[in-house]
Amino acid sequence: MNQCNVDFFGLPHEILLHILKKLDNISVLYSLFGVINKRCDSLLQDNIFTNTLNLLTNSANDNSAPVVDRILDRFCIDILPRIHYSVKHLILESMSMGRILLTGTFPNLTHLNVFNFGQHIALNYFTDQSIFRHIFKHQITELILENCDQDIETILLGEYTENVYAPILAFFENLTHLSIVESSSITEYPPLSICDLPSTTFFSSTLKKLCINVESINDCFHLLDGRLQQLTTLIVQIGFIDNDSPIVHNTNDLPNLKCFSLICYEQTDAYDSQVIPILRRMTYLEKLTLYIRIHNRFTFVDGTNIHKNILIYMPRLHTFSFYIDTEILFNDSVHHLFDNDIQQTFTNIGYNQIACSVNCCLNYRAICHVFSLPFIFNRLEKINNRFPNVMFNDVTYLMVADAIPFKYEFFIRIAKAFPSLKYFSIINLTSPSGDFNSNAADNIDSRSYIEYLNLASLDVNYVDDYYIEQFLLDTKTHAPRLTEIKVHFDRLQTVTENFTRDTTRYNCRNIKRLIFEKIMNYPKELYLYFPSLVD
Incomplete structure (x- = not known):
């Protein structure tokens, strides 16, 4: 080639689309919109950009609120008004949901995902009084809600079902797929509870797929009593079976x-x-x-x-x-x-x-x-020293328990077999090294540390002090995302030598939450030792 500078938009249409498909769709839209080029406008109408719009990911990964607002402004003012009629699938965060939907009529929208969903969304958006009823009521066939109403101890489940779940199913007249999922593998949203409600509650003649948590096995029986006539797929997580x-x-x-x-x-x-x-x-x-x-x-x-x-x-x-x-x-x-x-x-x-x-x-x-x-x-409980030698790639919650001590090699196996582990609970009151001796651990142990790259929460309420030390010593454990520990105060005080021990200080630097067995007036040394604690 004699020409050293090649115009990007001079490439054939098929090659341009092939290149752009390799990039993040929203990033492409944001970067190319506003370029004065008819070919650019034509590209932006292609289905690879307008079929599915994920308007959550970019804001969720950006820690700067002003930057997020500017990006959202750009989309709402410049981009969405020009492509709204081609969008078939929207993935939204509940806080910005209304603002985004006001940018157009979205006549071809059929699939909707809402993150951080709560009953306020159902009451304000999924009703005949909503200004968006023209979009939702007849068009939406697939609805996925990530429910963040997690204070289930104060929520009356029957009322929640009547006020939130049942009206949703009644409002969306052509809904074929409803999924209500929780925000993480450890927290739970209010389950469906229809045992004491009329048989006309949570009824649909169109629904084919349902994914939802229910309170008990009886709720599952009720879902299969004929009220969901077209149901072909049922995915339930049941709170209890008695x-x-x-x-x-x-x-x-x-x-x-x-x-x-x-x-x-x-x-x-x-x-x-x-x-x-x-x-x-x-x-x-x-x-x-x-x-x-x-x-x-x-x-x-x-x-x-x-x-x-x-x-x-x-x-x-x-x-x-x-x-x-x-x-x-x-x-x-x-x-x-x-x-x-x-x-x-x-x-x-x-x-x-x-x-x-x-x-x-x-x-x-x-x-x-x-x-x-x-x-x-994604969950596994009550495994012990003899767990099978297989990979558990999807497990995020693990509870291990044994009367036989867990040796250092056991935790090496855990780290390798459970690469996605986020919530780790340990029950073992027997130490593999006899009496607890922090000085010996500081000076003798020279083995390389174990990495738990995704571990966020650690429960060591029912363990020998040895295991608390196992996770706090920077010579034994590397857990860069660990932000929560459930532990007895006295044992934590012992392991950290009254919050002065240097070798455990590093792994405590990012801890934002300590969950103790009781509430008391904690010493100021605790807060100095855990500088990231959030009240």
Whole structure:
């Protein structure tokens, strides 16, 4: 080429689009808008920029409020008024939602995601009195809400369902997909509670996919009583499953339901009486996801049990992802039971991609963890020294517990096996090194530190002081995002040598929240040692 300067807009249209597709869509819009060039205007109308607009990411990643406001101003004044008619999918933050929607009529908008959703949004936007009803009422077919109403202890769940969830389903007349999700894997939003409400509450003749948290297994039964006639996919996280059910539920088959996911993090003793009956109705199911923790049972739930009680009733099932742990009283039979014995029961029914761990746990009990691979869930509890040697890439919440000490090598395995770990809870009152001695740890231990690059919250309320030290010593642990610790004040005081110990000071510099077992007047040394604490 003799010409050293090539005009970017002189390139063929197809090549320009190929280049721009590799970039962030919003960044491209922001950079190119205002360029006096007809080809630029033509490019900006292309579907790769207008099909989906994520007006959340840029502001969420920018710590400077004035900069964020200027960017939003630019979009609302210069960009959105010119492309609003082509936008099909909007991803919005609730605070700027109204401002953005006022920039146009959005006649082709069908998919809406709202972050930091609260009941104030439902009451102000999703009603016939809203100035945006022309956009929402008839156009929206897919609605995804990230609910941030998290003070569930003060919220009356029945009222919340009547005031928020039920009106949403009634307002969006053509809604086929409704997902209400929580803001993180540890916090919970108010669950749907319809047990004591009329059967016409939370009713829809168009909804095909529902993803929502419910208060109890009874709410799940009610969702399947016929009020959602077209439902093909139901994804529920259940607060608790118990045997207290005076209502006789519908036992008819569910011919439309093709995909079902049930997750319950709380232990239940009602697996046989409540979970199995609801699954046996799903004879047309093609995909099943099950996360359940069982206790007060005489035997472990294995492949034979799953096949006899559930899978045999689902002849069309082609995908089964699961995590099941069963906790039983320790007995002689457990002595003679090995991981391979449980695993073989799944191999016998054609499930080879599984992992299993049979262990003794606290309080004279035994526990069996069995799950499909890869592990797709974000939470795992009560694992001990003998957890399977697999990767748990999606797990963000982990609780480990054992009467046998956790050695340094155990935490190395944890860091490698759980790369996304954010919330870590440890229960172990036995130290692997005998009596706690901070001076010995400062001067003797020379092993390289362990990295927990995503760890944000640490619960060490029920541990020997050794494990508190394990995470605070900068020679042992590197956790750059750790901002919260749940710990007994006296033990923290001991490990930090009354908030003077230099080797634990570095890992305390970013802690914004300390959660103690009681409220008291804390010494000023504490606040000096933890300079980032937020009141």
